[in-house]
Amino acid sequence: MSANRRDFLVRLMQGATLASTGGLGWAYLLRQEARAQPFALRPPGALPDDDFNAACIKCGQCVVACPFDTLKLEAAGGNLPIGMPFFEPRQIPCYLCPSIPCMKACPTGALSPKLKNINDSRMGLAVIDTENCLSWKGLRCEICHRECPIKGKAITLETHPRQISKHAMFIPVVHSDACTGCGICVRACPTTEPAIRILPHALIQGKIGDHYRLGWTREDSITQEFDATGAAPTIAVPTNAPSGPVKGSAADYLNGGL
């Protein structure tokens, strides 16, 4: 092998080594940054986690457009991906502008223009700490319910009866099908640390799974097929009867093993 060629190959390998190690370190950094994402509350219309990570150009035009100074850009060294918009509802919640100026300001579509009605936004979901909620302690607080911009749908009140001589409890209940995650309730909560919080859906929402049949819901096929006035349901009902022919008395059968 000529010295020139050898030199070239060594240089090539040196370059490749530098590029791949550097690239791996760099990619690791990016992954670490991206993993912080699930804890962020994003502006209305934000795409799902990974898509938002890819799409946001970190220009801050949503921040400028927000009339309430709700939105902030994460500085480097914080807990969230660098330079992306987020908000902290305890400081300033999202006041749900019907015109959605932040989404309209977004040049890349990271805040999706598919969001037409601000009440359809899902920035997060409110959860209540039942141990520290004043309503759960039996006090007539319910501030979160009263402040909720979609009250009666996103937060409803349930009455729980209590012991004699004390009044009933009025318990705020959050409904994920209507809660936008605006965080106005978090801002309003009078406890020292808010007993109601907004969390990204992925952190709190479970999933039942498709194999459960809830017999009392209308979608369930067995309940729908049942017709009280018509013929008996043709569903095979399992019995405990022994499958083979029974010989002798029941006592003999039961004691047969002895």
Place this chain on the structure above:
Amino acid sequence: MRTAQDSSHDLSQRSLAQRVWSWRYIVLRRLSQFVTLLLFFGTIHWGWEVAKDVPLLSGNLSGSKFIGLIPMADPFAVLQIFLAGHVLQTEAILGSVIVLGFYSLIGGRVFCSWACPVNPVTDLAGWLRVRFDIRPTFILLRNTRYFVLALTLILSVLTGVAAFEWVSPVGMAHREILFGLGFGATVLLAIFLFDLFILKHGWCGHLCPLGAFWSLVGKVNPTLRVRFDKTTCTHCGECAKVCPEPQVLNLKLLEEKGFVFFGECSNCGRCTPVCPEGSLVFDFKPLIRAHNAQAQGSVSVSEAQRRV
């Protein structure tokens, strides 16, 4: 060529007025960098508007909107986002085309020395290096930046995020000036120290993939360039001493073209006032061509006369 009467030819004997005049481009560049930041800052913090609810210049260098009409976007960031797998909205694409068109029309890395907020920091490091005579300790290929650029694009595809935008010291510093301080100031300090003690013009001249991107763009259709007069040049080398990208002042190649044609030239204008002969001057490309043709003509005439 040198004449004793004209003191501007000897750099050390320039009068104060001449010296101040020789700083014209650095003053203009700092002004341009400052005004760029100020327009963003004023819009964010002081609510500068041209009309009600029409912000003056909303956003930052990654993406912005001027007077609510003209979208602008960093084409390098847009490219990374596209490679990361996001189909961009028209506004970002239009914005990047506008910015790309603007800079490729001017030519060179004009962004780097006239708009980038990191430039004053690395300029200061470079100036201090000369001032305290800090010798080079470490050598790196100038072309490293093109490999970093390639790596940026590959990693954007592989990781699904805009690889440079997520770690860019340029973006961090810029955003944190505009939107509030954080760790980015430390990164800026690191770049400063790296440039000062480890590698001269290390970040801007060797590593920054954004600069590499603008170098490639700046090659396409340069209009405003530094004209080079081979007839007056004495090869004294003053220009290369102050140039942050001295490889672009390859005089042999410049003699053929008649102007600094490299994309890596950032049109910073440092070389023009230091040239004792005035051989390096900012000019527009058509004018450069005309000038060079004329100079060529006058040379051949004088040579012809000599022969006679």
